[in-house]
Amino acid sequence: xxxxxxxxxxxxxxxxxxxxxxxxxxxxxxxxxxxxxxxxxxxxxxxxxxxxxxxxxxxxxxxxxxxxxxxxxxxxxxxxxxxxxxxxxxxxxxxxxxxxxxxxxxxxxxxxxxxxxxxxxxxxxxxxxxxxxxxxxxxxxxxxxxxxxxxxxxxxxxxxxxxxxxxxxxxxxxxxxxxxxxxxxxxxxxxxxxxxxxxxxxxxxxxxxxxxxxxxxxxxxxxxxxxxxxxxxxxxxxxxxxxxxxxxxxxxxxxxxxxxxxxxxxxxxxxxxxxxxxxxxxxxxxxxx
Amino acid sequence: xxxxxxxxxxxxxxxxxxxxxxxxxxxxxxxxxxxxxxxxxxxxxxxxxxxxxxxxxxxxxxxxxxxxxxxxxxxxxxxxxxxxxxxxxxxxxxxxxxxxxxxxxxxxxxxxxxxxxxxxxxxxxxxxxxxxxxxxxxxxxxxxxxxxxxxxxxxxxxxxxxxxxxxxxxxxxxxxxxxxxxxxxxxxxxxxxxxxxxxxxxxxxxxxxxxxxxxxxxxxxxxxxxxxxxxxxxxxxxxxxxxxxxxxxxxxxxxxxxxxxxxxxxxxxxxxxxxxxxxxxxxxxxxxx
Numbered sequence: 001x002x003x004x005x006x007x008x009x010x011x012x013x014x015x016x017x018x019x020x021x022x023x024x025x026x027x028x029x030x031x032x033x034x035x036x037x038x039x040x041x042x043x044x045x046x047x048x049x050x051x052x053x054x055x056x057x058x059x060x061x062x063x064x065x066x067x068x069x070x071x072x073x074x075x076x077x078x079x080x081x082x083x084x085x086x087x088x089x090x091x092x093x094x095x096x097x098x099x100x101x102x103x104x105x106x107x108x109x110x111x112x113x114x115x116x117x118x119x120x121x122x123x124x125x126x127x128x129x130x131x132x133x134x135x136x137x138x139x140x141x142x143x144x145x146x147x148x149x150x151x152x153x154x155x156x157x158x159x160x161x162x163x164x165x166x167x168x169x170x171x172x173x174x175x176x177x178x179x180x181x182x183x184x185x186x187x188x189x190x191x192x193x194x195x196x197x198x199x200x201x202x203x204x205x206x207x208x209x210x211x212x213x214x215x216x217x218x219x220x221x222x223x224x225x226x227x228x229x230x231x232x233x234x235x236x237x238x239x240x241x242x243x244x245x246x247x248x249x250x251x252x253x254x255x256x257x258x259x260x261x262x263x264x265x266x267x268x269x270x271x272x273x274x275x276x277x278x279x280x281x282x283x284x285x286x287x288x289x
Numbered sequence: 290x291x292x293x294x295x296x297x298x299x300x301x302x303x304x305x306x307x308x309x310x311x312x313x314x315x316x317x318x319x320x321x322x323x324x325x326x327x328x329x330x331x332x333x334x335x336x337x338x339x340x341x342x343x344x345x346x347x348x349x350x351x352x353x354x355x356x357x358x359x360x361x362x363x364x365x366x367x368x369x370x371x372x373x374x375x376x377x378x379x380x381x382x383x384x385x386x387x388x389x390x391x392x393x394x395x396x397x398x399x400x401x402x403x404x405x406x407x408x409x410x411x412x413x414x415x416x417x418x419x420x421x422x423x424x425x426x427x428x429x430x431x432x433x434x435x436x437x438x439x440x441x442x443x444x445x446x447x448x449x450x451x452x453x454x455x456x457x458x459x460x461x462x463x464x465x466x467x468x469x470x471x472x473x474x475x476x477x478x479x480x481x482x483x484x485x486x487x488x489x490x491x492x493x494x495x496x497x498x499x500x501x502x503x504x505x506x507x508x509x510x511x512x513x514x515x516x517x518x519x520x521x522x523x524x525x526x527x528x529x530x531x532x533x534x535x536x537x538x539x540x541x542x543x544x545x546x547x548x549x550x551x552x553x554x555x556x557x558x559x560x561x562x563x564x565x566x567x568x569x570x571x572x573x574x575x576x577x578x
Contacts, residue, residue, distance in 0.1 A: 004368070004536045006375035012536060013368035019497040028332050029496065033367060035328035040372050042320045049317070050373045054360045061350005061360075071343045071350075078322060079293070079302035083329050084339045086295035207318065208308040247293045247301060 010037035056199055063198040069103060073200040076100070076246040077209070091229070094136040095285045099232050099248045102218060104157045109147045112172040115270045117185035120166040124153020124187025127257055127276040128269045129233075133180045133221050134283050140180030141284065144223035147173050148184065150216070155192030183269055188257055188276070189215045191238050194245060204245065211245050214238040219282065226284035233280040255280050299326035345488055352487040358392060362489040365389070365535040366498070380518070383425040384574045388521050388537045391507065393446045398436045401461035404559045406474035409455040413442020413476025416546055416565035417558045418522075422469045422510050423572050429469030430573065433512035436462050437473065439505070444481030472558055477546055477565070478504045480528050483535065493534065500534050503527040508571065515573035522569040544569050 004012045013033045020026035045053070063070035075081045081100050089098040112118065119126070133144040149171045151157050158169040170189075174182045196204060196211035204211050215238035222228040234241060234249055236256040241249055258277050260266070266273035293301045302322045309315035334342070352359035364370045370389050378387040401407065408415070422433040438460040440446050447458040459478075463471045485493060485500035493500050504527035511517040523530060523538055525545040530538055547566050549555070555562035 004371055004375075004539070006372060009368050009372045009375070009536070016368075016498060016532070016536075017496050020495070021497060022495070025495060028334070028338070031328055031331045035324045035331070036367060036369060037372055038327075039320055039324035040369055040376070042324070043317050044376050045317070045373055047373060047377055050364070050369075054358070054364065057346070057360045058350055058353045058358070061347055061353060064347045064350060069343070069347070071346045075339070075343065078325060079298050079305075080325060080329055080339075082293055083295055083298045083326055084334055084336060086293075086298070087329070087333050088336055206309070206311070206314060207306050208310065209305060243305070247298070247305075250293070 006041065010034050013037070056203075059199040068195065068198070070198050070200055072103060073194055073198070074203075076194065077200055077204060079247045082247045085230075089229075091227070092136050092285050094283055095227075096221075096229055096231055096281075096283045097250045097252045098230055099250060099253065100246060101220075101230050104159060105147075105149060105218065105220075106159070106168075106171060109149065109171050109173040110168045112174060112184070114174060114177060114181075114183055115185065116172060116174075118148065118170050118172040119152070119185065119187045120169040121152060122187075123165075124189070125276065126271070127186060127188050127278055128183060128271060129186050129217060129278050129280070130181070130183035130269065131280040131282060133176050133182065133223060134281065135223075135226060136283055136285050140176075141223040141226070142176055142178045142180050144176040144180060144182075144221060144226075144282075144284075145173060146176060146182045146282070147218075147220040147222075148186075149218045150186065150189040151192050153187050153190055155190040185269070185271060186217070188235060188278075189217060191215045191240050209245060210240070210243065212240045213244050213246060214240040214249060216248075217278070217280075219280070221282040221284060223284055225286055225289075227287050229282060229284055231282070233278060235278070295330065299323050302326070345492075348488040357484065357487070359487050359489055361392060362483055362487070363492075365483065366489055366493060368536045371536045374519075378518075380516070381425050381574050383572055384516075385510075385518055385520055385570075385572045386539045386541045387519055388539060388542065389535060390509075390519050391537075393448060394436075394438060394507065394509075395448070395457075395460060398438065398460050398462040399457045401463060401473070403463055403466060403470075403472055404474065405461060405463075407437065407459050407461040408441070408474065408476045409458040410441060411476075412454075413478070414565065415560070416475060416477050416567055417472060417560060418475050418506060418567050418569070419470070419472035419558065420569040420571060422465050422471065422512060423570065424512075424515060425572055425574050429465075430512040430515070431465055431467045431469055433465040433469060433471075433510060433515075433571075433573075434462060435465060435471045435571070436507075436509040436511075437475075438507045439475065439478040440481050442476050442479055444479040474558070474560060475506070477524060477567075478506055480504045498534060499529070499532065501529045502533050502535060503529040503538060505537075506567070506569075508569070510571040510573060512573055514575055514578075516576050518571060518573055520571070522567060524567070 193211040215235035216232040482500040504524035505521040
């Protein structure tokens with residue numbers, strides 16, 4: 001007999017997974033059963049409520065296709081993507097904070113020269129994006145790879161507007177100079193909503209939550225001997241900084257767009273003086289050899 | 290600022306649902322976030338493992354269509370369907386134990402006379418199924434509705450074999466006589482596997498679990514002034530009684546198939562003597578007026 005009851009259910013079901021050959025899978029399923037049954041015992045859903053949950057998950061699955069991942073959105077708006085990010089990126093206090101990769105990264109970001117203008121559509125307020133990549137001990141990291149991507153001044157990524165935006169708009173893979181510095185020309189990104197015409201959007205509506213992410217530039221920084229780091233720079237003053245729908249904001253990652261009047265720096269960056277600037281240094285943890 | 294960290298994540302995300310107008314939805318989401326984040330903190334999934342979870346849920350959604358509900362199967366094999374059943378059917382000690390409805394019930398079960406033979410295909414070992422419906426105080430319940438459905442001797446329901454089995458095979462809606470008794474002719478059902486060619490089947494395979502349910506007859510009993518009751522009778526001696534893949538078995542619901550040599554009863558049931566018999570009485574709780 002199984003001895004199944006509302007009090008023993010988690011134990012009985014966990015026991016059914018005792019013969020799982022892979023110990024990691026066994027561990028995950030045992031924990032899943034414990035927490036899932038704990039949730040059900042806590043809220044005591046009616047049969048109709050449980051059916052609603054089944055219907056929600058089914059609709060979420062049916063919304064997924066080659067270009068839309070509704071379960072990732074669900075994970076995002078429930079803060080699970082950020083929690084998994086936090087667990088997998090326990091950086092040293094000196095290192096830059098991490099945040100989620102998001103769905104708009106392209107594996108083959110286009111290599112560009114320092115100073116290049118990645119705004120191919122000119123949609124948005126021009127600005128310079130510049131910084132230095134350093135090791136946690138303060139040493140500059142020449143030859144570091146800095147992968148940058150962002151939405152335009154209307155809040156759209158190139159892949160969301162094929163045909164409307166040039167291919168590879170607002171993307172670039174840069175290599176830092178002998179002082180570990182990078183700089184490029186771009187536009188100030190705008191906040192934008194995650195796709196909200198599916199089940200996750202309906203969940204946000206039903207809970208009086210908005211679907212927006214505050215304005216940000218994505219950065220992946222990599223250097224030999226160091227742990228790669230995935231993060232964003234958030235634009236100070238953007239709407240939704242205090243209520244990012246995917247919980248991606250960390251205070252340490254917010255930077256102002258400053259007005260700079262400095263002919264020497266303007267010439268260095270290849271722009272007319274005065275100009276606007278977002279500065280963001282990235283500090284990487286050394287990996288043990 | 291949200292103050293999101295791996296330690297505060299559940300609190301921060303729960304707070305984002307604080308403005309949910311429906312208090313029940315707010316309560317459910319708050320609890321979901323707490324238990325879901327507890328699970329993630331407990332197992333500390335890698336990014337790749339979390340992606341596997343997303344892929345599994347997506348495949349489960351894509352397996353659902355008009356005739357297949359893979360999320361219900363997932364709920365079943367994780368014991369959640371039975372837990373929800375237990376929570377929603379806290380019957381008195383005198384009442385018959387409940388178990389899950391399952392996916393094969395038809396709302397419009399065909400009305401049949403007492404003693405009718407519901408085995409229209411003759412596939413299986415003939416037997417009589419009989420019992421009495423009583424109130425928790427012992428009083429027989431004349432005019433109670435007893436809805437019965439089951440798999441045939443090969444382990445298939447009619448709806449799984451359209452064209453192969455007669456329509457409404459092994460289904461019947463009976464009304465108890467003046468003593469609260471019902472009886473009908475049928476066949477001994479066989480154990481059967483739940484659909485195991487999808488993601489849930491792969492989960493069972495990966496965890497060395499079989500997909501089978503032990504042999505059973507479904508019963509819904511209803512009587513005026515009483516709470517309706519959904520349950521199974523399990524066939525004593527069936528394989529998988531101790532490992533029902535959906536955790537539906539309760540010891541109180543197992544009955545033997547007995548050999549009966551009694552010409553008077555045989556005549557009453559309309560069968561040749563000797564005959565085989567499964568007896569199952571159903572006790573219903575009175576509802577407060």
